[in-house]
Amino acid sequence: MASDSKPTINDVARIAEVSKKTVSRVINKSPLLSEKTRERVEQVIADIGYVPNPQARALALRRNFVIAAIHDNPNAQFLVNVQQGILEGLAGSDFNLMVKPVDRNSPNITDDIRDFLVRQRPYGVVLLPPVSENDEIARLCDDLGCRYVRMGSVRLDEAEHTVSSNDREAVCEAVSYLIEKGHQRIAIIEGPKGFTSPQERRAGFEEALHSAGLKLDEALVRPGSYTFESGVAAGQSLVEMADRPTAIFACNDEMAIGAMIAARRSGLLIPEDLSIVGFDDTPLSSHVWPSLTTVHWPIVDMARTAALKLIAPDDVEANARWLLPSVLIERSSVVPPAAR
Amino acid sequence: MASDSKPTINDVARIAEVSKKTVSRVINKSPLLSEKTRERVEQVIADIGYVPNPQARALALRRNFVIAAIHDNPNAQFLVNVQQGILEGLAGSDFNLMVKPVDRNSPNITDDIRDFLVRQRPYGVVLLPPVSENDEIARLCDDLGCRYVRMGSVRLDEAEHTVSSNDREAVCEAVSYLIEKGHQRIAIIEGPKGFTSPQERRAGFEEALHSAGLKLDEALVRPGSYTFESGVAAGQSLVEMADRPTAIFACNDEMAIGAMIAARRSGLLIPEDLSIVGFDDTPLSSHVWPSLTTVHWPIVDMARTAALKLIAPDDVEANARWLLPSVLIERSSVVPPAAR
DNA sequence: CGCCATTTTGACACCGGTTACCTAAATTAT
DNA sequence: ATAATTTAGGTAACCGGTGTCAAAATGGCG
Numbered sequence: 031m032a033s034d035s036k037p038t039i040n041d042v043a044r045i046a047e048v049s050k051k052t053v054s055r056v057i058n059k060s061p062l063l064s065e066k067t068r069e070r071v072e073q074v075i076a077d078i079g080y081v082p083n084p085q086a087r088a089l090a091l092r093r094n095f096v097i098a099a100i101h102d103n104p105n106a107q108f109l110v111n112v113q114q115g116i117l118e119g120l121a122g123s124d125f126n127l128m129v130k131p132v133d134r135n136s137p138n139i140t141d142d143i144r145d146f147l148v149r150q151r152p153y154g155v156v157l158l159p160p161v162s163e164n165d166e167i168a169r170l171c172d173d174l175g176c177r178y179v180r181m182g183s184v185r186l187d188e189a190e191h192t193v194s195s196n197d198r199e200a201v202c203e204a205v206s207y208l209i210e211k212g213h214q215r216i217a218i219i220e221g222p223k224g225f226t227s228p229q230e231r232r233a234g235f236e237e238a239l240h241s242a243g244l245k246l247d248e249a250l251v252r253p254g255s256y257t258f259e260s261g262v263a264a265g266q267s268l269v270e271m272a273d274r275p276t277a278i279f280a281c282n283d284e285m286a287i288g289a290m291i292a293a294r295r296s297g298l299l300i301p302e303d304l305s306i307v308g309f310d311d312t313p314l315s316s317h318v319w320p321s322l323t324t325v326h327w328p329i330v331d332m333a334r335t336a337a338l339k340l341i342a343p344d345d346v347e348a349n350a351r352w353l354l355p356s357v358l359i360e361r362s363s364v365v366p367p368a369a370r
Numbered sequence: 371m372a373s374d375s376k377p378t379i380n381d382v383a384r385i386a387e388v389s390k391k392t393v394s395r396v397i398n399k400s401p402l403l404s405e406k407t408r409e410r411v412e413q414v415i416a417d418i419g420y421v422p423n424p425q426a427r428a429l430a431l432r433r434n435f436v437i438a439a440i441h442d443n444p445n446a447q448f449l450v451n452v453q454q455g456i457l458e459g460l461a462g463s464d465f466n467l468m469v470k471p472v473d474r475n476s477p478n479i480t481d482d483i484r485d486f487l488v489r490q491r492p493y494g495v496v497l498l499p500p501v502s503e504n505d506e507i508a509r510l511c512d513d514l515g516c517r518y519v520r521m522g523s524v525r526l527d528e529a530e531h532t533v534s535s536n537d538r539e540a541v542c543e544a545v546s547y548l549i550e551k552g553h554q555r556i557a558i559i560e561g562p563k564g565f566t567s568p569q570e571r572r573a574g575f576e577e578a579l580h581s582a583g584l585k586l587d588e589a590l591v592r593p594g595s596y597t598f599e600s601g602v603a604a605g606q607s608l609v610e611m612a613d614r615p616t617a618i619f620a621c622n623d624e625m626a627i628g629a630m631i632a633a634r635r636s637g638l639l640i641p642e643d644l645s646i647v648g649f650d651d652t653p654l655s656s657h658v659w660p661s662l663t664t665v666h667w668p669i670v671d672m673a674r675t676a677a678l679k680l681i682a683p684d685d686v687e688a689n690a691r692w693l694l695p696s697v698l699i700e701r702s703s704v705v706p707p708a709a710r
Numbered sequence: 711c712g713c714c715a716t717t718t719t720g721a722c723a724c725c726g727g728t729t730a731c732c733t734a735a736a737t738t739a740t
Numbered sequence: 741a742t743a744a745t746t747t748a749g750g751t752a753a754c755c756g757g758t759g760t761c762a763a764a765a766t767g768g769c770g
Binding site: 378379380390391393394397398422423425426427428429430431432 | 725726727728729
Binding site: 081084088094096107109111128258288291313314 | 376421423424425426428429434436446447449450451453454457464466467468469470471488489490491598599628631635653654657658659
């Protein structure tokens with residue numbers, strides 16, 4: 031009993047004895063309408079359960095109510111946080127969220143995205159890191175006249191199309207915290223080359239050393255790829271050193287936890303023998319034992335802000351905001367270094 | 371230089387000197403067209419870069435090209451896998467994926483979903499567990515004439531609206547494997563009450579015991595909620611028993627890993643002192659040390675199948691498939707019990 | 711009461727496609 | 741050669757909304 035097909039604006043108009051246009055005015059809360067007819071029409075709408083057809087609206091308005099999240103990020107927790115944030119920003123509006131993953135290794139990412147934008151014509155897109163760091167794609171959106179916000183550690187000094195976090199300052203703070211605790215030999219496990227966020231985090235690391243008068247020991251720098259395995263490998267090579275570091279800063283939590291596991295395998299106690307600081311504040315970081323001291327990366331906030339920038343041009347506050355704070359979360363993976 | 375607004379079907383018709391309808395026929399690959407005009411029109415389409423407007427099509431066809439994933443599941447890895455699977459199923463079609471999370475604790479989930487379906491009118495929806503277990507919502511889809519597929523351990527004996535996995539058999543196999551290894555005192559950490567999947571997994575557990583002639587010891591049953599913390603709690607209470615079990619089956623990986631951590635905190639060696647088997651095969655399960663023996667839950671396959679069922683009525687193979695195999699993955703968290 | 715300004719409402723074309731129906735040309739049958 | 745049938749393509753209405761602009765209704769004021 032799937033009932034007859036849905037009532038349309040014409041049905042409402044006929045029953046309420048007004049024109050379609052008047053019904054349209056009621057739906058769109060136009061101010062130039064008498065209270066009397068508005069009530070009458072609203073009554074009819076409620077009676078017959080009329081709901082405007084979004085496709086028809088989209089056609090007439092020449093714009094739809096879709097925000098797309100374009101990503102090439104394989105991290106599940108990140109993705110889900112971003113989606114949550116965008117949906118929070120969209121809540122209460124007519125907008126819906128569409129997800130569009132792209133293949134980071136494909137040579138024609140740009141073509142793929144162009145095709146998507148041209149076919150689907152989303153009202154706006156949120157570009158997620160690392161795809162957000164691709165200037166060509168941002169230009170593509172510009173050319174196609176598609177609203178966009180780039181999320182990440184992009185540090186473009188323009189509020190309109192960007193939502194960033196101050197990774198550099200936050201890492202500087204975190205590493206300074208290690209130094210304050212008495213650590214001098216501090217290692218870093220870097221993120222993948224060629225992206226902004228690992229660069230920023232590395233920069234913050236150096237900044238902290240410099241302002242404490244320490245100099246960077248290249249022997250304590252390890253490459254990483256943001257994966258658990260790369261953290262294990264880097265951690266292992268660090269703890270096997272003759273004069274191993276007393277603390278490690280890893281550019282993300284997964285690698286930090288990998289390093290933790292590697293250290294433990296080598297018989298080290300954490301944090302007594304080795305302090306560790308991560309970055310991201312994934313749920314996992316509070317689940318491991320000892321719980322991981324890390325930098326909270328405000329993904330959900332960034333995503334919510336990005337969504338608001340796209341759909342709420344009047345929200346001056348959201349539109350002005352483009353640099354959100356990453357803050358240090360002290361847990362239990364850091365203590366002063368043991369005397370040697 | 372955002373260029374003038376996009377070419378429409380009228381532009382193509384005018385330039386190719388045919389009617390709109392003929393262009394429409396070309397787009398829709400209608401067979402009743404001469405090869406000559408088809409080529410001419412296709413040439414014009416390519417020349418001016420015409421792309422059909424999806425909103426207009428949606429309006430005229432009275433159906434859009436949107437598949438929505440409706441979920442109330444907080445697990446990030448699960449969600450991302452589902453999205454990946456659905457997108458694989460949708461790949462190459464005109465369909466796009468929309469995500470619609472609902473609040474599992476809200477009393478008016480049904481109203482929320484009804485509202486979404488009525489407003490957005492997606493072509494089809496994939497209901498994810500545990501929402502998929504709610505019969506009221508399935509009925510709602512029926513009433514609203516919205517195609518749907520319920521994913522999960524739903525075990526409705528009807529292929530049309532269901533994609534399930536054989537959790538029960540798989541768990542039975544996994545626990546039988548423990549028994550073969552020589553374990554007799556096997557504990558279970560259950561999933562949340564009131565959902566099908568934990569029930570099925572528990573049933574499989576009992577089945578394995580029975581067919582081996584063992585009887586269920588209620589003292590070795592612990593409640594859980596699929597969270598890491600509940601796994602820690604359950605694990606701890608199990609290892610503190612005077613005659614503790616030699617093996618634990620946890621109804622998901624997160625709890626298995628929680629139990630693993632709890633056991634280690636109590637000074638137990640894994641797997642020497644305690645074997646552990648999980649369920650899901652999350653990436654984490656191969657990252658922990660020792661790597662977790664677990665049951666692979668074919669989420670991606672299930673999601674892909676669900677998507678195909680929605681959009682490819684001709685794909686008889688996909689439409690007939692509704693029970694996908696969960697298979698045991700042997701890693702290194704199980705060994706025969708130590709002599710006591 | 712009549713006139714003008716203002717508010718409220720409606721007629722109609724249009725957004726960019728599709729369907730139903732129709733016509734003219736081409737082909738086949740008689 | 742003519743009628744019957746098929747094939748190729750066109751016409752007009754329609755899907756369900758919105759924008760424009762003008763008409764109708766209302767109200768204030770002399």
